[in-house]
Amino acid sequence: xxxxxxxxxxxxxxxxxxxxxxxxxxxxxxxxxxxxxxxxxxxxxxxxxxxxxxxxxxxxxxxxxxxxxxxxxxxxxxxxxxxxxxxxxxxxxxxxxxxxxxxxxxxxxxxxxxxxxxxxxxxxxxxxxxxxxxxxxxxxxxxxxxxxxxxxxxxxxxxxxxxxxxxxxxxxxxxxxxxxxxxxxxxxxxxxxxxxxxxxxxxxxxxxxxxxxxxxxxxxxxxxxxxxxxxxxxxxxxxxxxxxxxxxxxxxxxxxxxxxxxxxxxxxxxxxxxxxxxxxxxxxxxxxxxxxxxxxxxxxxxxxxxxxxxxxxxxxxxxxxxxxxxxxxxxxxxxxxxxxx
Amino acid sequence: xxxxxxxxxxxxxxxxxxxxxxxxxxxxxxxxxxxxxxxxxxxxxxxxxxxxxxxxxxxxxxxxxxxxxxxxxxxxxxxxxxxxxxxxxxxxxxxxxxxxxxxxxxxxxxxxxxxxxxxxxxxxxxxxxxxxxxxxxxxxxxxxxxxxxxxxxxxxxxxxxxxxxxxxxxxxxxxxxxxxxxxxxxxxxxxxxxxxxxxxxxxxxxxxxxxxxxxxxxxxxxxxxxxxxxxxxxxxxxxxxxxxxxxxxxxxxxxxxxxxxxxxxxxxxxxxxxxxxxxxxxxxxxxxxxxxxxxxxxxxxxxxxxxxxxxxxxxxxxxxxxxxxxxxxxxxxxxxxxxxx
Numbered sequence: 097x098x099x100x101x102x103x104x105x106x107x108x109x110x111x112x113x114x115x116x117x118x119x120x121x122x123x124x125x126x127x128x129x130x131x132x133x134x135x136x137x138x139x140x141x142x143x144x145x146x147x148x149x150x151x152x153x154x155x156x157x158x159x160x161x162x163x164x165x166x167x168x169x170x171x172x173x174x175x176x177x178x179x180x181x182x183x184x185x186x187x188x189x190x191x192x193x194x195x196x197x198x199x200x201x202x203x204x205x206x207x208x209x210x211x212x213x214x215x216x217x218x219x220x221x222x223x224x225x226x227x228x229x230x231x232x233x234x235x236x237x238x239x240x241x242x243x244x245x246x247x248x249x250x251x252x253x254x255x256x257x258x259x260x261x262x263x264x265x266x267x268x269x270x271x272x273x274x275x276x277x278x279x280x281x282x283x284x285x286x287x288x289x290x291x292x293x294x295x296x297x298x299x300x301x302x303x304x305x306x307x308x309x310x311x312x313x314x315x316x317x318x319x320x321x322x323x324x325x326x327x328x329x330x331x332x333x334x335x336x337x338x339x340x341x342x343x344x345x346x347x348x349x350x351x352x353x354x355x356x357x358x359x360x361x362x363x364x365x366x367x368x369x370x371x372x373x374x375x376x377x378x379x380x381x382x383x384x385x386x387x388x389x390x391x392x393x394x395x396x397x398x399x400x401x402x403x404x405x406x407x408x409x410x411x412x413x414x415x416x417x418x419x420x421x422x423x424x425x426x427x428x429x430x431x432x433x434x435x436x437x
Numbered sequence: 438x439x440x441x442x443x444x445x446x447x448x449x450x451x452x453x454x455x456x457x458x459x460x461x462x463x464x465x466x467x468x469x470x471x472x473x474x475x476x477x478x479x480x481x482x483x484x485x486x487x488x489x490x491x492x493x494x495x496x497x498x499x500x501x502x503x504x505x506x507x508x509x510x511x512x513x514x515x516x517x518x519x520x521x522x523x524x525x526x527x528x529x530x531x532x533x534x535x536x537x538x539x540x541x542x543x544x545x546x547x548x549x550x551x552x553x554x555x556x557x558x559x560x561x562x563x564x565x566x567x568x569x570x571x572x573x574x575x576x577x578x579x580x581x582x583x584x585x586x587x588x589x590x591x592x593x594x595x596x597x598x599x600x601x602x603x604x605x606x607x608x609x610x611x612x613x614x615x616x617x618x619x620x621x622x623x624x625x626x627x628x629x630x631x632x633x634x635x636x637x638x639x640x641x642x643x644x645x646x647x648x649x650x651x652x653x654x655x656x657x658x659x660x661x662x663x664x665x666x667x668x669x670x671x672x673x674x675x676x677x678x679x680x681x682x683x684x685x686x687x688x689x690x691x692x693x694x695x696x697x698x699x700x701x702x703x704x705x706x707x708x709x710x711x712x713x714x715x716x717x718x719x720x721x722x723x724x725x726x727x728x729x730x731x732x733x734x735x736x737x738x739x740x741x742x743x744x745x746x747x748x749x750x751x752x753x754x755x756x757x758x759x760x761x762x763x764x765x766x767x768x769x770x771x772x773x774x775x776x777x778x
Contacts, residue, residue: 244738244739244740245738246587246683246738248589248668248681250591250631250670250672264629265613268609268613268629269613272606272609272610283714284714284718284720285720288605288609288673288674288675288719288720289674289718289719289720290591290672290674290679290718290719290748291718292679292681292716292717292718292731292732292746293711293714293716293732297711297712299737300734300735300737301692301711301732301733301734301735302734302737303711310737323737323738323739324737324738325683325736325737325738325740325744327589327681327732327744327746329591329679329681329746331591331631331672331673332629332672332673332674333629333630333631333673334629338631338633338670340589340633340668340670340681342587342666351642370634370638370642370644371638373624373625373634375633375634376633377625377630377631377632377633378629378630378631379625379626379629379630390633391633391634391642391668392642393641393642393643394641394642395666396640396641396643396651396664396665396666397585397586397587397664397665397666398585398664399585399666403666403668405633405668405670407631
């Protein structure tokens with residue numbers, strides 16, 4: 097176990113849940129530090145009966161810290177992670193900045209737990225839309241080798257943090273009153289609208305969010321031949337990302353076999369009874385840790401693939417829960433900043 | 438031209454737009470009848486300066502009528518269309534009931550105008566989600582033969598008529614107030630939620646809405662080898678259906694060629710500049726007649742296909758506009774109930 101842990105970005109949308117989960121899941125620690133940018137310094141946070149003051153995120157803040165769980169923008173992660181590593185701490189980072197660094201394992205505990213053993217001080221947690229995708233695909237990949245994935249996402253506004261959720265509320269209230277709320281978080285008004293762009297123009301007409309799904313999926317499965325064609329869309333939903341997925345495997349899977357593989361997989365819950373109107377929906381998945389799968393059916397476009405619908409709480413398994421699960425995995429395996437203990 | 442025309446279902450969400458469009462597009466007629474169910478009988482509607490009383494939809498109502506444009510539920514269309522045909526009228530029907538009848542042409546004027554020549558009194562307009570799909574695919578099909586389509590939809594609540602739009606408003610207002618509005622039109626609360634079911638369980642885990650996209654696409658293109666794998670999802674948007682489409686053609690198309698084909702196609706408008714945040718969105722397409730296409734890019738999952746994003750006003754081109762365009766086509770070609778005039 098780690099005596100001293102630090103949370104970076106503890107006052108953000110994801111950081112708050114990390115803190116809640118630390119307590120609820122009884123993550124073992126003796127000392128807890130909360131670090132944040134200047135704006136939040138001095139704020140007091142109650143953590144299981146104790147009041148903790150938020151301290152400034154600066155190089156000296158990591159002295160004596162064993163484990164860091166961080167949820168910050170990329171540019172913050174770029175700066176602070178080397179400070180933490182230099183101070184001898186092990187960093188679990190949820191930002192996008194370190195994920196594709198070849199020295200940084202990108203980990204989803206249900207999928208590639210072994211990857212944590214070979215780190216250089218930083219372990220990254222994937223982007224929310226990738227995490228739920230790989231958790232759902234993992235049992236199919238183990239059984240039949242995933243070759244091609246065509247995925248269209250329906251992503252909640254909380255993917256853009258607390259300001260994203262607030263903008264959805266404001267934009268919707270204004271739309272109901274026949275007014276337009278000028279967007280600031282998103283590129284366009286999101287109330288009762290869809291925005292087929294998440295992130296910036298990155299590669300041949302695909303956005304940065306879409307390319308994360310391509311690159312991160314390959315890295316997590318350790319298989320550069322997996323092909324992914326993603327379309328990422330922001331929808332007026334607060335919490336819970338949804339994905340319409342068509343997967344083609346090397347060995348064709350029947351629907352029955354795919355369902356059994358999903359049912360037997362860690363972290364996956366199947367909700368699939370169309371006749372009874374049972375399938376995963378954002379409103380039912382909010383606040384839950386699993387990845388939910390339904391609408392499982394064979395590809396009727398002549399392929400040998402399986403089509404399905406996948407929903408998960410983007411703040412939980414998509415972010416906070418996966419980070420805590422990585423930390424729990426590190427405890428179980430006795431991984432420290434210096435290697436295996 | 439037709440001397441006497443009748444609108445059936447003129448007080449519904451689509452019927453109102455048909456009426457507006459008849460006037461705006463200066464559709465030629467001498468006499469206009471409005472027919473509806475008992476509930477709406479006697480209601481007075483102003484049409485270009487004239488007040489028209491809604492009359493009862495009954496067998497005798499079609500006496501002397503040359504052309505009927507109808508927007509009703511399937512079970513109503515099943516009953517009234519034979520009355521109209523028996524009275525010697527030609528029926529343009531927007532319901533789902535007659536679409537797959539082999540004696541009934543299923544027509545999108547930009548795609549298969551010739552089909553109207555061979556009718557038995559009824560001409561059907563496709564389902565909203567199919568119409569925008571085939572308008573977008575038509576230029577690619579003509580140039581390179583469409584073989585396979587993988588499509589995930591993001592469908593507006595107005596697809597379920599005025600009650601659908603009202604339920605979105607009520608459900609959203611309640612959600613903003615932390616309450617749940619019990620659903621009646623949809624299977625589940627739709628405010629800030631997604632429902633991955635439109636229609637009923639129809640075929641091997643696919644819904645009736647999804648199978649319409651399969652069967653209607655084949656019928657309109659007259660090509661039973663076109664393979665379609667659809668996923669239809671209701672989203673909290675009022676007007677405007679969106680579709681994430683991956684299309685594979687017999688002769689592979691480059692992105693440039695696909696864009697040029699879209700740009701040259703009747704009824705298609707390209708909005709495609711990701712860097713400038715320009716792409717079709719429901720809020721911009723509302724009240725417009727075209728099918729809007731953007732995010733055009735090559736399939737990076739190793740296939741030879743083209744991926745794109747497609748939005749259209751489901752009440753306009755998805756319903757009312759297509760019906761009026763069919764009627765205009767019938768006028769141009771001199772088609773009557775008895776055949777070519």
